[in-house]
Amino acid sequence: MTVAVDRPTDSALTAPAQPPAKASRQRPRTGRTGKNGAAYVFLTPWLIGAALLTVGPMIASLYLSFTDYDLFSAPEFIGIANYQRMVEDPRFWSAVGVTLNYVLVAAPLKLLAALAVALLLNKARRGQGFYRSAFYAPSLLGASVAVALVWRTLFANDGVVDTGLSTVGIDGGGWISNPKLSLYVLVILAIWQFGAPMVIFLAGLKQIPQDLYDASAVDGAGKLRTFWSVTIPMLSPVIFFNLVLEVINAFQAFTASYIISGGRGGPIDSTLFFTLYLYDRAFTAFDMGYASAMAWVLLVAIGIVTALIFRSSRAWVFYSGEEK
Amino acid sequence: MATIIERRRPRTPRPAQRAQTGRSRAASIVWHVFCLALLALLLYPVAWLLGSSFKPGTEILTNMNVLPDAFTFDNYATVFEGVGGLSFWTMLGNSMLISTLAVVGNVFSCTLAAYAFARLRFRMRRPFFAFMLVTIMLPMHVVLIPQFIIFQQLGMIGTFLPLVLPKFLATEAFFVFLIVQFIKGIPRELDEAATIDGAGPYRTFGYVILPLLTPALITTTIFSFIWSWDDFFSQLIYLNNPETYTLQLGLRLFVDQTSASSFGPMFAMSVLAILPVVIFFAVFQRYLVDGVATSGLKG
Numbered sequence: 001m002t003v004a005v006d007r008p009t010d011s012a013l014t015a016p017a018q019p020p021a022k023a024s025r026q027r028p029r030t031g032r033t034g035k036n037g038a039a040y041v042f043l044t045p046w047l048i049g050a051a052l053l054t055v056g057p058m059i060a061s062l063y064l065s066f067t068d069y070d071l072f073s074a075p076e077f078i079g080i081a082n083y084q085r086m087v088e089d090p091r092f093w094s095a096v097g098v099t100l101n102y103v104l105v106a107a108p109l110k111l112l113a114a115l116a117v118a119l120l121l122n123k124a125r126r127g128q129g130f131y132r133s134a135f136y137a138p139s140l141l142g143a144s145v146a147v148a149l150v151w152r153t154l155f156a157n158d159g160v161v162d163t164g165l166s167t168v169g170i171d172g173g174g175w176i177s178n179p180k181l182s183l184y185v186l187v188i189l190a191i192w193q194f195g196a197p198m199v200i201f202l203a204g205l206k207q208i209p210q211d212l213y214d215a216s217a218v219d220g221a222g223k224l225r226t227f228w229s230v231t232i233p234m235l236s237p238v239i240f241f242n243l244v245l246e247v248i249n250a251f252q253a254f255t256a257s258y259i260i261s262g263g264r265g266g267p268i269d270s271t272l273f274f275t276l277y278l279y280d281r282a283f284t285a286f287d288m289g290y291a292s293a294m295a296w297v298l299l300v301a302i303g304i305v306t307a308l309i310f311r312s313s314r315a316w317v318f319y320s321g322e323e324k
Numbered sequence: 325m326a327t328i329i330e331r332r333r334p335r336t337p338r339p340a341q342r343a344q345t346g347r348s349r350a351a352s353i354v355w356h357v358f359c360l361a362l363l364a365l366l367l368y369p370v371a372w373l374l375g376s377s378f379k380p381g382t383e384i385l386t387n388m389n390v391l392p393d394a395f396t397f398d399n400y401a402t403v404f405e406g407v408g409g410l411s412f413w414t415m416l417g418n419s420m421l422i423s424t425l426a427v428v429g430n431v432f433s434c435t436l437a438a439y440a441f442a443r444l445r446f447r448m449r450r451p452f453f454a455f456m457l458v459t460i461m462l463p464m465h466v467v468l469i470p471q472f473i474i475f476q477q478l479g480m481i482g483t484f485l486p487l488v489l490p491k492f493l494a495t496e497a498f499f500v501f502l503i504v505q506f507i508k509g510i511p512r513e514l515d516e517a518a519t520i521d522g523a524g525p526y527r528t529f530g531y532v533i534l535p536l537l538t539p540a541l542i543t544t545t546i547f548s549f550i551w552s553w554d555d556f557f558s559q560l561i562y563l564n565n566p567e568t569y570t571l572q573l574g575l576r577l578f579v580d581q582t583s584a585s586s587f588g589p590m591f592a593m594s595v596l597a598i599l600p601v602v603i604f605f606a607v608f609q610r611y612l613v614d615g616v617a618t619s620g621l622k623g
Contacts, residue, residue, distance in 0.1 A: 038525040039446035046437035046456070046500065049493025054459055057470035064469060071473070117362070123355060131359050133609045136616070138366055140605055143554040145575040146594035150373045152579075153385065153587065160372070160388040192366065199616045252463050255556040262579050275557075278465055283561060288469050295465040302463060 065293035070286045082293035092294070094269040095277040099251060102183060102273065103305075106190040106253075107246040113194040114242070118201035119231075132202060136195035148189070148259035152176060155185045176260060179270035186271060189256050197242040204238030205231070233318040240317045244309055251302050254279070274298055377595045381588035399588035400596075407593060408577040410569055416596070418563075419553060419570040422487050423600075426552035427545050429491030430499050434544060435537065437494045438503035439529050443515060459497045472561065482565035487558055491548070499544045502615075506540035507533060543615035546608050550601050571597040 040047070065082055069075035086092045117135060121128055141147050154160050157174030165171070175181040208231065216226045232239075254275040257265065265272025265280075278298070282291035371390045377399055379392035387393065403412050440446070441453050475486040494500055510533065518528045556572045563573060575597060578590040605612060 036446045039440045039444035042436045042440035042444065045433040045492060046494035049490060049495045050455065050459070053471060053490055053493060053495050054467055057467035057474070060470035061466055120358070127356065127359070131363065133613050134363055135366060136613050137605060140550060140601055140612070141370065141598055144598055144601065145556055145572045146373070146598045147369070149575060149578065149590060149594055150369050154369060156385065159385055163386055164388060196616055199613055248461060258556070259576065259579060275465060282469060292469050295468065298463055299466045
């Protein structure tokens, strides 16, 4: 620890005592070695991290995914057996189903809520800044164990939501213990955190030039027409950005499902997120080879979905600078 | 037409002018009512949490009112006495220590890397920068198990080091990117002036760039603190020694207890566990929200 802190700081502090005399005047071309050297000094922590904590572990985990490894005895190479096992593992497929379901429902609904509220706030009335901050607050709190515990209690059998719905004649019982509804407790928790994409949407809405709205008004376009023909196309790069971000995050959701299902993904695996099952394989069953294989499946899945969104973006994302 | 556009520029946003007329005063009231209703709905779970932490355990589950019927401090007293045989203050201290070190590590390592990427020329700049961007999107699960093995081999499981050490190696690439973007906004003339005065890259960094980085470093500090405070997954994996438990891990102990008597302390401790985040939010909300707006932080 102290080693990591002290060393690079020291060099950064002592270095000015002997300034690299060469790197004066002709900055762009000469003095290259001096700058090169300095650059690598600044980059040292990042380089160590990238090599030892990212590149190395990625290669290792790819290798481990082809082994049988329990952390205590040496890994044994078994080819693609882990991947074959996945195909026949029903819990793996429930985890895939639950996660895809969650991504497909939670990410779009969250973005829809974020866009709707951003449009509402964009009216530039007094108090806009206050509402913007206040609506953003759940995004900061939502990742905590505390809020997951609140959700768990709110949606429990005889809990507040159950009681509330009973009074209006809907008798659902506790959502947490109902395998048909339990995932939606997590979806609602995700939507509750719409504040972060909302703030990004608001920033995007402010970038749309007023001229376009004026021109559209001169042309006699109504509100709805202006929304579809001006706001949405001009905002599409921001929608795209938010969509990629939310989808990648949704694939990796963990804390809430762990807390709400007590770490088991129940009832009947209805909240068994991919990451939760991966955690279970790796750190309860110590099936490290299988868990590594799952991690690579997750990486490839996220890669494919992101690539699909990028591919589709050509059809619906509009960059105002570009000629069609 | 032209005058309208020019008018709009300095300060007064267009609809604010309209808001003065009578009809849109009504619209404004409707707008505020709607926003406040939404706000009440959004903040209800948090308000209910706070209120419930002062309710007796038997009342919590079914009472949907925010305010308690019977007000009590017992829940907090129970938490301060300890949870599951663990001292609350130890857990608070552990959480604080981990988050503080995470802030120091991120500010230190990400600033250095960002300066190199934003201002210095070196042969591998483009490929390294591209790689750094890719790692922002990389799911941590793909490096999780080998990292666990490394820390196990080093005998660090059950200590804070696996949570803190990576921050000193700029593994949270997001902050590198954030600071790179910020440095790019600083006029290059300042660097050039420093170069003419004979300053090398180290002095330019220390005397020109670093003092101007304050807003970016505040954003980095806030999000480093909050993300590491809430980083349940890593804490769950690495902190298997009860003495190193954080508030998040302490809260997890309540998950297996379903008796009504545990609800009170559970909520009291929940309130205490989110309090630092709330304080950070209250103090720095402008930086937080603007940080999200300009850089797309996930929050």
